[in-house]
Amino acid sequence: MAHDIRIVTEADLRGAVGLDGRLVDAIERAFAALASDEVVMPPILSVALAEACGEVDVETAYIPGVDGVAIRVSPGAVDTAGPGLSGVTILCSARTGAVQAVFLDNGYLTELRTAAAGAVAARHLAPRTVETAGVLGTGVQARLQMRAAHLVRPFKRLLVWGRDPGKAAACAAELGATLGVEVEMSTDAQEVVLQSQLVVTTTPTRSPIVRAEWLHPGLHITAVGSDRSGKQEVEPAALAAAHLYVCDRVCQCEVSGELEGARAAGLWNADDPSELGAIIAKTAPGRERPDDITICDLTGTGAQDTAIAAHAMSVLDGAATVVRA
Amino acid sequence: MAHDIRIVTEADLRGAVGLDGRLVDAIERAFAALASDEVVMPPILSVALAEACGEVDVETAYIPGVDGVAIRVSPGAVDTAGPGLSGVTILCSARTGAVQAVFLDNGYLTELRTAAAGAVAARHLAPRTVETAGVLGTGVQARLQMRAAHLVRPFKRLLVWGRDPGKAAACAAELGATLGVEVEMSTDAQEVVLQSQLVVTTTPTRSPIVRAEWLHPGLHITAVGSDRSGKQEVEPAALAAAHLYVCDRVCQCEVSGELEGARAAGLWNADDPSELGAIIAKTAPGRERPDDITICDLTGTGAQDTAIAAHAMSVLDGAATVVRA
Numbered sequence: 001m002a003h004d005i006r007i008v009t010e011a012d013l014r015g016a017v018g019l020d021g022r023l024v025d026a027i028e029r030a031f032a033a034l035a036s037d038e039v040v041m042p043p044i045l046s047v048a049l050a051e052a053c054g055e056v057d058v059e060t061a062y063i064p065g066v067d068g069v070a071i072r073v074s075p076g077a078v079d080t081a082g083p084g085l086s087g088v089t090i091l092c093s094a095r096t097g098a099v100q101a102v103f104l105d106n107g108y109l110t111e112l113r114t115a116a117a118g119a120v121a122a123r124h125l126a127p128r129t130v131e132t133a134g135v136l137g138t139g140v141q142a143r144l145q146m147r148a149a150h151l152v153r154p155f156k157r158l159l160v161w162g163r164d165p166g167k168a169a170a171c172a173a174e175l176g177a178t179l180g181v182e183v184e185m186s187t188d189a190q191e192v193v194l195q196s197q198l199v200v201t202t203t204p205t206r207s208p209i210v211r212a213e214w215l216h217p218g219l220h221i222t223a224v225g226s227d228r229s230g231k232q233e234v235e236p237a238a239l240a241a242a243h244l245y246v247c248d249r250v251c252q253c254e255v256s257g258e259l260e261g262a263r264a265a266g267l268w269n270a271d272d273p274s275e276l277g278a279i280i281a282k283t284a285p286g287r288e289r290p291d292d293i294t295i296c297d298l299t300g301t302g303a304q305d306t307a308i309a310a311h312a313m314s315v316l317d318g319a320a321t322v323v324r325a
Numbered sequence: 326m327a328h329d330i331r332i333v334t335e336a337d338l339r340g341a342v343g344l345d346g347r348l349v350d351a352i353e354r355a356f357a358a359l360a361s362d363e364v365v366m367p368p369i370l371s372v373a374l375a376e377a378c379g380e381v382d383v384e385t386a387y388i389p390g391v392d393g394v395a396i397r398v399s400p401g402a403v404d405t406a407g408p409g410l411s412g413v414t415i416l417c418s419a420r421t422g423a424v425q426a427v428f429l430d431n432g433y434l435t436e437l438r439t440a441a442a443g444a445v446a447a448r449h450l451a452p453r454t455v456e457t458a459g460v461l462g463t464g465v466q467a468r469l470q471m472r473a474a475h476l477v478r479p480f481k482r483l484l485v486w487g488r489d490p491g492k493a494a495a496c497a498a499e500l501g502a503t504l505g506v507e508v509e510m511s512t513d514a515q516e517v518v519l520q521s522q523l524v525v526t527t528t529p530t531r532s533p534i535v536r537a538e539w540l541h542p543g544l545h546i547t548a549v550g551s552d553r554s555g556k557q558e559v560e561p562a563a564l565a566a567a568h569l570y571v572c573d574r575v576c577q578c579e580v581s582g583e584l585e586g587a588r589a590a591g592l593w594n595a596d597d598p599s600e601l602g603a604i605i606a607k608t609a610p611g612r613e614r615p616d617d618i619t620i621c622d623l624t625g626t627g628a629q630d631t632a633i634a635a636h637a638m639s640v641l642d643g644a645a646t647v648v649r650a
Contacts, residue, residue, distance in 0.1 A: 007332055007648060040373050045367050046367065047365050049387055049394060052419065052420055054421075056394055056417055056422060058396060060381065062372050062373065062375070064376070069381055071381065071383060071396075073415050073417070075423060086328070088415055090415075092398070094376055096377055096400075097379045097381060097400030097411075099400060102332075104427070104648060
């Protein structure tokens with residue numbers, strides 16, 4: 001049966017969907033819904049491409065009350081995910097199953113929903129007052145994470161760490177201009193962590209950068225870089241030493257997040273950590289004291305894909321191409 | 326990174342991709358590849374939509390040597406799959422992972438790849454000579470299956486059975502005109518089976534139509550209707566009584582095909598049945614005598630989706646819309 005399908009390009013999306021409070025709220029609602037039993041979020045489907053030494057991942061989730069179900073297709077060669085990450089999202093009606101839109105977003109929606117999750121984590125776990133924020137990494141996600149964090153914790157000072165001083169300087173300059181805060185670049189990750197109340201790690205490293213002995217009272221860390229088995233940004237001992245370690249989804253973090261390394265090191269074999277959704281829904285305790293040390297591990301969920309695709313559909317103007325399929 | 330993505334509508338596809346020998350050969354190669362260990366075909370990802378009382382299914386497969394990997398998204402309410410089945414297919418490059426095309430095919434590619442699999446099954450399992458073919462069911466798939474069967478077993482006479490005599494007459498008239506063979510409609514499924522050497526069942530029934538006592542020497546049956554748990558077209562005793570019962574994929578047939586009912590009835594709890602790919606690759610025995618009775622159970626595989634999407638890409642002319650994504 002012929003029906004209209006909207007074909008939405010990255011340019012359409014960049015014109016209509018930004019990193020703002022409405023998006024953060026939509027992503028927050030998706031996490032809260034994950035704490036209920038009504039969300040249907042199957043494990044990520046992954047098909048390996050031998051020739052490309054890569055894979056194609058498919059994520060999806062059904063969230064009651066959201067009028068859309070996204071099917072997120074993210075092709076990528078292993079270890080080359082980053083700014084050039086391409087991908088498409090299919091949005092189906094949750095009421096009829098019909099395909100409503102195809103977002104040819106080249107990963108833009110994924111970048112935004114990952115950044116928005118960082119804002120949600122900071123809103124619920126960071127200390128109420130953040131004077132100084134720090135970011136490890138200098139790519140697209142580093143920039144977006146700091147913009148997202150500033151929405152919910154309007155810090156006055158920002159420290160940017162990268163292995164490449166040139167990239168760190170460029171990232172710092174851009175963020176200073178965008179956020180209007182004092183920004184410094186640093187080549188000493190320890191200094192960045194020690195001076196910050198909120199740190200976001202955005203690197204693809206396989207040997208942890210953040211050491212347990214760098215933890216200090218009143219610190220919150222959100223780790224977003226690890227999204228594949230073997231990647232690790234935070235030393236396992238730090239997870240065990242923090243007052244609270246929170247996963248976006250335990251079953252994902254234990255195979256592709258920081259929890260994988262902690263379990264392998266024998267440092268987290270007891271109960272499962274809490275999930276971010278449970279803290280939002282107040283069914284699990286969050287930060288209890290200003291001096292608590294908290295860590296949040298974000299691997300990326302299909303619920304975020306569904307939330308941002310439905311949000312995009314609701315804010316898009318008539319610019320997108322409509323194809324009678 | 327911006328790159329071109331082809332947006333291909335159902336109309337584009339109907340104009341370029343037909344049910345012909347090249348397509349059947351492409352699907353046959355996909356099945357043969359399934360017999361090797363090099364194909365990567367994850368289990369179907371399915372997300373339930375509570376409001377729609379339906380679901381969205383995602384199938385995919387990587388086949389070495391095929392320059393494309395399809396991600397097939399098939400939304401559908403339970404028990405309403407059929408001619409109106411909608412859906413889209415994403416084609417990614419197997420070499421780079423990049424999205425190359427989006428097929429807004431409304432299920433057309435699924436219908437064709439299912440029919441082509443029927444031709445492959447008939448080519449490898451039906452008796453060499455088929456005078457009379459029979460089809461149970463009168464929908465789109467009944468018509469396509471008989472066109473597909475005629476490509477590989479050019480029968481002279483066709484029997485069409487349906488519960489609704491009007492629909493059976495319409496299907497018979499259309500197939501008579503298309504194939505140029507003698508066609509009769511029938512309201513007696515037993516008569517159709519008894520008089521045919523090749524029978525294809527295409528119904529969504531949950532109570533088996535084909536009885537074990539209808540089996541006769543030199544009969545081949547292909548069952549394509551059962552694609553969900555609980556559906557069943559062929560009595561379990563028939564599977565056990567046939568000389569050879571073949572699955573497209575055992576792990577699918579035991580949860581959504583005829584094998585499910587046979588196992589539940591305690592009639593198939595020993596070794597796994599052979600798979601169609603193994604018979605094509607000659608690593609498992611096929612029909613051994615003209616009088617053998619054979620049954621093939623097709624539930625639909627991601628390998629077919631990849632094969633037909635790559636085939637479509639190779640035969641499409643410049644008609645499709647190209648979007649710079």
